[in-house]
Amino acid sequence: MYFLVFAAFAIVLSIPSGGLPWKTIEVPALTYGMVAGQALLAGIVAWGFARAVRTRLDSEPAWLPGAQRLFAQGTFAVRVVLAFGLAGSIYLTDWAQRVRSVRWLQSFYGLDELAMLVPFFTAILLGWVMLYPADRAIRRVHFDQQLRAGILPRPVWRLGSYLSFMFRQHVLIIAVPMVPIVIANDLVSYYSRSIRHWTKVAWGGEAVLVAVAGLVFLVAPLMLRHIWHTRVLPPGELRDRLERMCKRIGLTYRRILIWESDGMVVNAAVMGLFRPVRYILLSDGLLEMMDDRKIEAVFGHEAGHVKKRHIQYYLLFAILSMFIVGGLMELAMRARAQWPGYFPPLAQFEGYLQVAAMALVVLVWGMGFGAVSRRFEWQADLFGAQSVTPSESECNRPCVLHGTATPFDPSGEKGPGVPPGGVPVCATAATTFADALHRIADLNGIPIDARSWRHSSIANRKQLLHQYAADPQAAARLERSVLIIKAVLLAGTAIGLVVATWLYWPR
Numbered sequence: 189m190y191f192l193v194f195a196a197f198a199i200v201l202s203i204p205s206g207g208l209p210w211k212t213i214e215v216p217a218l219t220y221g222m223v224a225g226q227a228l229l230a231g232i233v234a235w236g237f238a239r240a241v242r243t244r245l246d247s248e249p250a251w252l253p254g255a256q257r258l259f260a261q262g263t264f265a266v267r268v269v270l271a272f273g274l275a276g277s278i279y280l281t282d283w284a285q286r287v288r289s290v291r292w293l294q295s296f297y298g299l300d301e302l303a304m305l306v307p308f309f310t311a312i313l314l315g316w317v318m319l320y321p322a323d324r325a326i327r328r329v330h331f332d333q334q335l336r337a338g339i340l341p342r343p344v345w346r347l348g349s350y351l352s353f354m355f356r357q358h359v360l361i362i363a364v365p366m367v368p369i370v371i372a373n374d375l376v377s378y379y380s381r382s383i384r385h386w387t388k389v390a391w392g393g394e395a396v397l398v399a400v401a402g403l404v405f406l407v408a409p410l411m412l413r414h415i416w417h418t419r420v421l422p423p424g425e426l427r428d429r430l431e432r433m434c435k436r437i438g439l440t441y442r443r444i445l446i447w448e449s450d451g452m453v454v455n456a457a458v459m460g461l462f463r464p465v466r467y468i469l470l471s472d473g474l475l476e477m478m479d480d481r482k483i484e485a486v487f488g489h490e491a492g493h494v495k496k497r498h499i500q501y502y503l504l505f506a507i508l509s510m511f512i513v514g515g516l517m518e519l520a521m522r523a524r525a526q527w528p529g530y531f532p533p534l535a536q537f538e539g540y541l542q543v544a545a546m547a548l549v550v551l552v553w554g555m556g557f558g559a560v561s562r563r564f565e566w567q568a569d570l571f572g573a574q575s576v577t578p579s580e581s582e583c584n585r586p587c588v589l590h591g592t593a594t595p596f597d598p599s600g601e602k603g604p605g606v607p608p609g610g611v612p613v614c615a616t617a618a619t620t621f622a623d624a625l626h627r628i629a630d631l632n633g634i635p636i637d638a639r640s641w642r643h644s645s646i647a648n649r650k651q652l653l654h655q656y657a658a659d660p661q662a663a664a665r666l667e668r669s670v671l672i673i674k675a676v677l678l679a680g681t682a683i684g685l686v687v688a689t690w691l692y693w694p695r
Contacts, residue, residue: 189267190358191557192267192270194366194553197369199275199278200370201373202543202546202547203301203304203543204539207282207284207285208543209543212280213282214281216286218281219277219282219283219286222277223277223281224307225273225277226269226270226273226307226308227307227310227311230315231315231317231318233262233266233269233315234315234316234318234319235318237261237262237319237322238318238319238320240262241255241322242322245326246325249332252329253635255325255329256634257635257638259319259322259326260638262319262322269315270315283304290303297375297378298367302367313351313355316355317351320347320351326633327344331344342451342476350452356415361412361415361416364408365404365408368400369404372397373397376393376394380393383396398510406461406462409465409467410465413467416447416448416469417447418446418469419445419448420444420446421444421445421470426480426483427444429484430487433484433488433491437575438495439495440463441494442460442465442466442467443468444467445470446469446472446475447471447472448471449473451472453471454471454473454474454477455471455632456469456470456474456486456487456490457469458490459499461499468491478631481620482620482621482623482627483624484575485572485575486624487572488574488575488576489572491575492571492572492575493564493568496564496567501560501677502560502561504677505556505677508681508684509552509556511684512548512684513545513549513552514545516548517545518691520541558641561642562642563666565642565644566649566666569625569652570611570613570656570663570666572621573613573617573653573656573657574613576617576621578616578617583614585619586615587614588612588658589657590614593615593658611656611660611664613653613657615654615657615658618654619657622649622650622653625653626650634646652666
């Protein structure tokens with residue numbers, strides 16, 4: 189959902205101030221029908237899947253894994269409807285022009301773009317309302333299973349709590365930081381000539397917008413810790429263990445926070461580039477439903493994101509994507525200047541380019557970010573397992589690291605111990621973290637084989653952890669692949685900076 193909300197803002201920001209350069213539907217009834225239809229269709233699709241889940245679970249509670257898979261499919265189907273509904277209503281109708289024609293919306297910078305997204309956000313809420321009965325049914329069956337196992341979980345959340353959490357978790361986390369960027373985009377567009385005059389460079393407006401986006405990115409954790417309803421982890425044995433781990437691995441942070449979810453979510457997160465704005469979050473469900481050793485492993489995973497500087501490289505990915513898209517747009521403009529007879533008039537051509545630029549940004553992120561993110565997650569998994577490595581006497585499994593097992597080698601030539609160049613992973617530690625992942629999937633109602641764009645499936649991550657423990661060379665290959673990704677991001681960003689400076693620095 190994060191990527192979908194980000195794409196929604198990219199779509200509305202791609203609309204030129206003079207309107208779309210192509211012909212759109214201008215019949216009011218059709219325009220309003222398509223705008224309202226995206227919410228209606230999302231609700232119908234969600235209702236259909238929710239009804240199928242509830243009907244089957246009512247008659248066969250043991251079908252819980254199948255219900256979880258069907259619910260995941262329904263969630264994905266609703267997201268597809270949301271994406272095509274938004275793109276259709278914005279790009280095929282005159283909805284954007286109708287919103288901008290409301291005079292009082294023009295009195296506030298960025299308000300017209302936010303108004304364009306109201307039907308989209310309404311569609312998201314309606315989809316969640318329709319999916320809630322299925323979510324509740326799945327959680328009630330799981331609730332009964334936990335009671336029979338002697339575990340007393342929290343009662344299943346009501347509709348209001350469910351909608352509040354989902355909207356804060358999946359929409360506001362992107363929307364709140366995007367609001368100042370949308371406002372800045374309007375301001376830069378309105379004062380573009382003045383900014384160019386003051387800065388004496390043609391790209392002064394773009395520089396201001398990038399500076400605003402960078403500042404928002406830096407301070408976003410201060411906003412998000414309140415959006416997610418967090419509180420400081422109180423003193424105690426668990427906090428002492430986590431603080432000792434941080435000292436051991438050299439991790440600095442501002443706070444360890446409890447992420448309030450009414451006990452319904454079992455997860456963790458990290459955010460913030462630097463210590464003054466860096467927070468590590470552990471959900472209340474994670475703290476209530478898992479033992480300290482597994483919590484420590486999950487915490488180690490989040491610490492791995494910080495120690496391996498994944499957040500900084502995500503920022504480099506964002507910068508590089510802008511250079512790639514900007515370079516393609518520059519080539520298009522230079523081609524038009526060279527052969528003007530083959531292209532539309534300048535104003536119309538710039539409108540096409542503005543829409544194409546946002547489409548390319550979404551495409552680059554959709555195709556590239558997932559591949560980068562998955563490998564970063566695997567590296568964080570590896571770090572999380574290594575962070576809970578027990579002593580040799582506490583290791584209770586055949587282990588390459590502790591010399592009680594032979595590393596995997598197809599040739600059969602290697603002896604006990606870690607081979608040269610291998611990355612050691614304790615088998616017991618790998619199992620601890622793999623079990624923690626399985627427990628997280630189980631408690632969150634996620635099928636372990638469910639694919640994830642950013643993380644890959646839980647089943648795949650467990651398999652990789654066991655592979656790293658059995659074959660230190662596999663862990664070394666992962667580290668090398670991540671190193672190559674980081675080198676490409678660094679080199680690509682450096683080359684982009686050099687080329688941009690050469691092209692645009694005032695002479």
